[in-house]
Amino acid sequence: MSxxxxxxxxxxxxxxxxxxxxxxxxAMGMRAxxxxxxxxxxxxxxxxxxxxDTDENEGPNADQIAISKEFDKLxxxxxxxxxxxxxxxxxxxxxxxxxxxx
Numbered sequence: 011m012s013x014x015x016x017x018x019x020x021x022x023x024x025x026x027x028x029x030x031x032x033x034x035x036x037a038m039g040m041r042a043x044x045x046x047x048x049x050x051x052x053x054x055x056x057x058x059x060x061x062x063d064t065d066e067n068e069g070p071n072a073d074q075i076a077i078s079k080e081f082d083k084l085x086x087x088x089x090x091x092x093x094x095x096x097x098x099x100x101x102x103x104x105x106x107x108x109x110x111x112x
Contacts, residue, residue, distance in 0.1 A: 033102070034095060037095065037100055037102035038088070038091040038092055038095050038100070039091070040102075041090075041091040041094060041095070041100055042087040042088045042090070042091040043087070045087035045090050045091060046087040049081065049084065049087065052081075053077070053078075053081055056077050057074060057077060060073045060074055060077065061073075
């Protein structure tokens with residue numbers, strides 16, 4: 011997994027240039043929830059394809075463990091949202107005010 015280093019001063023400067031820091035944080039939170047929901051959907055779809063043995067004595071299914079480990083390596087939704095915000099990939103509008111109109 012990649013290492014994420016977030017410097018609060020840099021983040022604040024980047025977000026302030028786009029508008030209110032608080033509105034940017036709300037937008038990143040909403041985006042993080044969207045990313046999290048997408049990941050949950052992908053996991054559910056992948057797990058649906060796994061055949062579950064009815065024998066409970068064997069322990070956890072190896073396929074389920076492999077899928078879980080694969081998704082554990084993904085970046086956290088919050089970091090994905092922060093990176094998208096800093097890279098200018100998130101465009102948002104809160105209370106009818108866009109970051110560029112302030």
